[in-house]
Amino acid sequence: MKNNVILFSLLCLVLFSCIKKDDPIDAGLSSNAKVTFSNFVGNQPLVLQSNWYLNANGDSFKVNVYKYYITNVKLTKSDASVYTEKDSYHLINEADASSQSFVMADVPEGTYTSISFLIGVDSARNTSGAQTGALDPINGMFWTWNSGYIMAKFEGVSPQSTSTDKTVVYHLGGFSGATSVLRSVTLSFPTSLNIKKGTTPNIHIDGDVAEWFSFPNVIDFAQKPLLMTPGKDLVNIADNYQDMFKVNHID
């Protein structure tokens, strides 16, 4: 008898422990939007560590590391109302395909006309202590000696580089005042984004690495092969890359 009670209790334990709570986002009822980033150099897809490209100055280069933060993502409706993604911090890493898209949950239904976001991590998160997830310093995008995030990172090689081993390294950091490399971007959609329950439309955004080095400030790899401290040189690159994105299409 006692054994039966014990067995029954165990059975209950096993059974109950197998019952999972329902997923809070029911695919049939929630309305989501996906954002996918694809990186190019000019018209060519970016391929790390193999393809050679040309910058506006005529220097050829290969890219080994390419990462940037996309944060504070917002979608704006035709009636000007705004959806703001919660805890909106994404690290897009060219070496990790899974990092290049993300899904924003519970976007209110309706017709949206534009997306906006920050390139980089807002100043608040640069000054509020230990962070986690995309903002974990383990991702290699945090300066420990001069607190703050590296908003975008480009590392490559160029025969024109004057650094030892011909490297070209740009770590764009600086979140306040004149040295801020934070840039806010707003992109209109070529066709409207229709959010409705049960679907997850995908916003395809193309980014162009060549923009880092072309306009308005032409970057010369021979003159400035290594830039890793906040200041005017990095601000020049940020002024260039703020125009690097466009929405290719929505599907």
Next chain:
Amino acid sequence: MKNRIFLVVFSLVLVCNLWSCHTDPLLQPVPKNTDISFVQPANWPTPNYNFQNNTLTSDGFALGRRLFYDTRLSIDNTISCASCHEQTTAFAQIDHPTSHGVRNQLGNRNSPALFNLAWHTSFFWDGGVNHIENQPIAPIMNPVEMDETLPNVIAKLNADPTYRQQFKNAFGTEEINTQRLQKAIVQFMGAIVSNQSKYDQVKNGKASFTADEQAGYVLFQQKCNTCHAEPLFTDFSFRNNGMLITLDSGRAHITGLASDRFKFKVPSLRNLNFTKPYMHNGSIASIGAVLDHYTSGIVQSPTLDPSLQNQITLSATDKSKLIAFLNTLNDYEFVKDVRFKQP
């Protein structure tokens, strides 16, 4: 039958006891030495860090203390935070102008004393770190200090079940990540308060200065208080105090501003008896020599602090009285507080 049950139980107890010999002593029921709280001393300003997003608990404090004393935070498991920040010397390192990192490397600057950090608005001599929670990972990753990577540190801690248990005790689950590592160390570091010096007792009406100490206090208020503001004995500003100019540009390394060249964070004057040598580069060996620097050793340069343009005037008697006062700032309690000792 009963004997057999007894034998089994006895063996189990024996095995458990043997096992416990190999477990970390910190996993025993929380001893008194982790009874920790953070109290703002009377008449002190509001701390800059108040543990609001990092609730101070005995378990978090014990974990932070263990990490602080653990050499596994360095690449070759030789250097811990405590290697350069020893409790007996107010968590500075005595007789070392600059400290030793892994592979016998010398650092660039004098390891600062660690106390009352919750009031600090920035960290390091150049103030490069803007938040106490971001401080611990800087020496871990600095090539001349611990030269370790965060993934390695987290892997080493994860390999130790007693750490996983301690992270669970402190944060609810066994997960070990950078944020938890940072917050745990800050529960230890941030809870170190030094407020039991004779000066504090005088201020609280529990002791009185001698005539020399009192005269020294008056001199201090006339000549030193601008930068070394009471009751923390620093205003946390960055100033060029007329040391010999070297390659180390100090605050300018962080801000990029020429006007910040050769400026360093004003250190507290508490616990000077424990923390020699002095200055950012550890180049002055005694308090007397520090006073001599301010009366006759100031090096002129464009960013020299305005308050030191004409040096400081102090007679030999003034100096001895001033030293008598400075000695009232030594806190002999916190340097032997069992809560801050190596576990």
